[in-house]
Amino acid sequence: MLSLGRIYSQVYKNMMSLKRNTFRLTDVFVWPIIFLFTLTFFAIYMGSDPIYLNAIILGMMGWRMIYFLNLEMVTSFTEEHWHKSLPHLLISPISRLEFAIGSALSGLLKGLFVIAFYLVFTHFLYGFNVTNWPVFGLAIFFFALIGFSMGLLTLGFAYFAKDQALNVAFIWPDVIVLLSGVYFSIDAVYPSYLVPIVKLLPSAQAFELLKSTIGLGTPNITLLSALTLLWLIGAYFLNGFLYDLARKRGKLTRLG
Numbered sequence: 001m002l003s004l005g006r007i008y009s010q011v012y013k014n015m016m017s018l019k020r021n022t023f024r025l026t027d028v029f030v031w032p033i034i035f036l037f038t039l040t041f042f043a044i045y046m047g048s049d050p051i052y053l054n055a056i057i058l059g060m061m062g063w064r065m066i067y068f069l070n071l072e073m074v075t076s077f078t079e080e081h082w083h084k085s086l087p088h089l090l091i092s093p094i095s096r097l098e099f100a101i102g103s104a105l106s107g108l109l110k111g112l113f114v115i116a117f118y119l120v121f122t123h124f125l126y127g128f129n130v131t132n133w134p135v136f137g138l139a140i141f142f143f144a145l146i147g148f149s150m151g152l153l154t155l156g157f158a159y160f161a162k163d164q165a166l167n168v169a170f171i172w173p174d175v176i177v178l179l180s181g182v183y184f185s186i187d188a189v190y191p192s193y194l195v196p197i198v199k200l201l202p203s204a205q206a207f208e209l210l211k212s213t214i215g216l217g218t219p220n221i222t223l224l225s226a227l228t229l230l231w232l233i234g235a236y237f238l239n240g241f242l243y244d245l246a247r248k249r250g251k252l253t254r255l256g
Contacts, residue, residue: 002097002098002101003098006095006098008102010094010101010102011106014076015109024075028113032064036057040126055183055214056183057118057122057126058213059183061114061115061119062139062143063177064118065108065115066146066150066176068147069108069151070147070150070169071169071170072103072104072107072110073103073152073154074151074165074166075166075169076103076106077162078162090252100148100239107147107151131214132212135212136210136213138209139209142206142209142224143203143210145232146228149234150176152235152238152239153239154168154169154172156238159242159246159251159252160251176201180198181204182207185216199223202224205223
C-alpha cells in the first residue's frame with residue numbers, strides 16, 4: 001500500500017532543495033519568463049492575429065506542465081546519485097512508485113506555479129484570459145498525466161544511466177511536444193501520411209483540447225482519454241521492467 005508519509009517526504013525534500021539549488025530556482029523563476037518573452041515578442045513583431053498570440057500562451061502552459069513533471073522525477077533521482085545519497089534512498093522503505101509520485105507532485109506544484117504566473121502576467125501584458133475554465137482545467141489535468149507517464153519512462157532509463165538521464169529528460173519530451181503541434185496545426189504542417197501517427201500521441205490530443213478554448217483545436221476526448229490511460233499503464237509496467245532489470249544487472253540494490 002502506498003504511504004502518504006513517504007510520498008510527502010519527497011515533496012518536502014524537493015521543495016526545501018529549491019531554496020538552495022540555483023538550477024531549480026532559475027528553472028522556475030527565470031527560464032519561464034525568458035521563454036514567454038521570446039515567443040510572445042516574436043508573435044507581436046510578426047503582427048499576427050491576436051488569436052495566435054493566445055495560442056502561443058496556451059501552448060507554453062501545456063508544455064511547461066509536461067516539462068516540470070518529467071524533469072522533476074528524473075532530477076530527484078539523479079540528485080540522489082550526485083550527492084552520493086542514493087544508497088540511503090535504496091535501503092529506505094520507500095517504493096519506486098512512492099518515489100515517482102512524490103517527485104511528480106513536486107513537479108506539479110512547479111507547473112501550477114508557472115501557469116498561474118503566466119495567467120496573471122499575460123493578462124496584464126496582453127489582455128489574455130481563459131475563456132473556458134472547465135476545458136482549460138481538463139487539458140492541464142491530462143498534461144499532468146502525460147508528464148507523469150513520460151517521467152516514469154525517463155526514470156526507468158535513469159536506473160541504468162544515472163549521469164545521462166538528465167540529458168534524456170531534457171531532449172525527448174521536447175521532441176514529443178514539438179511533434180504534438182504546440183503552436184501550429186498538425187494537419188497543416190505534417191505530411192498527410194504522418195498525421196494519423198502523430199495524432200496517436202496523447203500530447204497531440206491534449207494540445208488540441210487546450211487550443212479548442214480559443215476555437216483552434218478539434219479535440220477527441222475519448223481518444224485522448226484512451227491514449228493517456230494506455231501511456232500511463234505502459235509507462236508503469238515498463239518502469240517496473242527496467243527497475244527489475246537494473247537490479248538483476250547490479251545497477252540498483254533495492255527501492256521499496
